[in-house]
Amino acid sequence: MAADRIRALDGIRAIAIFGVFYTHFVDDNSLLGDLAVRTFFVLSAFLITGNLIELRDAKGFTYLAALQNFYARRAGRLLPTYYALLLGLAALDLVTIHDGLFYHLAFLSNIWFAMGMNWNPWVLAHTWTLSVEWQFYLIWPLIVLSCANRSVALAAGGAIAIAVAFWLACFVTGYYAEQVVLWPPFSFDALGVGALAFFFSGVLARPSRMRLIAVILPTALWGALQLFETSDPRLLVVVKFLLQALPLLPMAILIAVTASGTSPVLDRILGFRPLAYLGRISYGCYLYHFPMLWLMMQILWWVFDYPLERGFIELVVVAIPTIAFSALSWEMIERPIQKWRTGSRQKAAQAKKAV
Structure with missing residues (x-):
């Protein structure tokens, strides 16, 4: 599927990474980071489903x-920089890194943090989302490659139902811990919606009054729910679920419209070259941003005796070197690997034709 090379989709990634930066560097109570992660999940499932069907x-x-x-492409895209980062952090001899290193190496970071009921080591706290992605990769290709489109769509609907069932279990028991959402089933709804968005992209991208309502109403409710406070544990579960679920349909519509190219305005805004380039290197931005925060904290303390505090100063001090390092990583590691893999595939195809 060519959609993964549409500049406007990279623009969506760029906006999402800004959401992550804002929550982690400026306001840890902001839900923009959660919204960004859900966006990445929906977009990933949308593109991966298309690639697998192709x-x-x-x-x-x-x-x-x-x-x-499929696995060679995913591994070539994601693993080199991920493992280079892990090995680099381990070389710094951070004890907390070594404690859970096996889990991080095996893409089980979400399990490590969920079982530990804490965020240590915090420099790798964000890698739980990458683990959920890889766990998705272990199951979804087996389904898509062996089933007809109708069955795949039903499986995506089943994934959403599983997520709802887990949230319902939290409601019934009244139990909701911060780390509970790290378990894979709690992300199945976003991944399922992304897959369904691929199958129904024609409908979602079609201009209509209903589509407008489907974007505005959930967005408005999501904004209003952020002002809601309660001490009732069961009601809290409902609010948390709605905050996770309400943005999914607007996200799916945005991605479907962007991928279809039916909105010139969106194409121009989201396809703006600097924004699209940031989206192109967004994997590196996401991967490096917490380690870079740790590094900048150490540098400012050792050199200037200045404790870096959360806020816009932290955003500037950490985001700029993170983006710069991600661009360097893209140009020197990720992009050359992609070019090499593309060249290898083309040579293999030519050799097959010659035979």
Whole structure:
């Protein structure tokens, strides 16, 4: 699917990474970070579903070859910088890194943080989302490559139902801890919505009054719920669930419209080259932003005897070097690997034709 190379989709990634930066550097009570993570999940499932269906429907399709192709592409895109970061942090001899290193290496960070009921080591706290993504990759390709579109869509609906069931269990028991949402089923709704958005992208991208209502009403309710306070644990579960679920349909519509190219205004805004480039390097921005925060805290303390405090100063001091380092990582590591893999695939295809 060519949608993963649409500049406007990179613009969505860029806006999402700004949301992460704002929550982690300026206001940790802001829900923009959660909204950004959910956006990444919906967009990822949307694109991955399209890529897998393209592999499944390709001429000469074989199940094992398609799986190999998919995992090789994902591994080449995500693993080199991830493992380089882990090894770099481990080399600094941070004890907390070593304590859970196996979990982080195995993309089980979400399990580590959920079981520990804390965010140590905090420099890797954000990697729980990457673990959920990889756990999704272990299951979803097996379903998409072996089933017809109707069955895949039903599986996506089932994933949403599983997420709702887990939230319902929290409501019934009255139990809701901060780390409970780190378990994979609590993200199945976003991933399921992303997959369904691919199948219904034509409907979602079609201009209509209903589409406008489907964007405005959930967004307005989401904003209003942020002002709601309660001490009732069961009511708190309902509010938390709605804050997670309400943005999903507007996100799906935005992604479908952007991928379809039916809105010139969105294409111009989201496809603005600097914004799109930031989206292109957003994986690095997300991966490096907490380690960079740790590094800048150490530098400012050692050199200037200045404790870096949360706020717009922290945003500027940490975000700028994070973006710069991510751009360097993209140009020197990620992009060359992608070019090498593309060249290898093209050579292999040419060799097959020659035979």
